[in-house]
Amino acid sequence: MYELRIRTSFAAAHSLRDYNGPCARLHGHTWQVEVVLTGRQLDGKGMLVDFRELKNSAKKVIEELDHQNLNTLEPFTHSNGGNPTAENLSRYLFERLRVEFSGLQREVKLALVRVCESPEACAAYWEEEQ
Numbered sequence: 001m002y003e004l005r006i007r008t009s010f011a012a013a014h015s016l017r018d019y020n021g022p023c024a025r026l027h028g029h030t031w032q033v034e035v036v037l038t039g040r041q042l043d044g045k046g047m048l049v050d051f052r053e054l055k056n057s058a059k060k061v062i063e064e065l066d067h068q069n070l071n072t073l074e075p076f077t078h079s080n081g082g083n084p085t086a087e088n089l090s091r092y093l094f095e096r097l098r099v100e101f102s103g104l105q106r107e108v109k110l111a112l113v114r115v116c117e118s119p120e121a122c123a124a125y126w127e128e129e130q
């Protein structure tokens with residue numbers, strides 16, 4: 001098996017609902033995002049997927065979050081109940097990126113998405129094999 005890992009980041013504000021602490025106040029992070037893909041088969045150039053292709057696909061999804069107040073975006077609004085935590089962001093990005101990467105003409109699997117709100121605080125989401 002082969003593994004590819006790309007890293008990207010975006011800047012966005014959030015506040016945590018039903019939370020007793022300073023993170024209940026509106027504040028910002030430069031969120032670091034790590035995307036991991038796996039696959040068995042390399043193409044004729046010796047690549048699983050071109051990094052450029054991966055970065056372009058990830059960029060489309062990440063740009064929707066960049067310089068936003070995450071609490072105002074549909075998946076994280078109060079009525080949808082999705083508090084914009086690092087955990088919920090990692091699941092949201094996993095689901096969005098899985099759709100985005102399904103368009104790649106390669107047999108690759110989105111293995112994991114990790115979201116860090118600081119170098120010391122990260123959450124990751126992946127799905128177990130069926």
Ligand SMILES: [Zn+2]
Nearest residue numbers: 023027029117
């Ligand atoms: Zn925060």
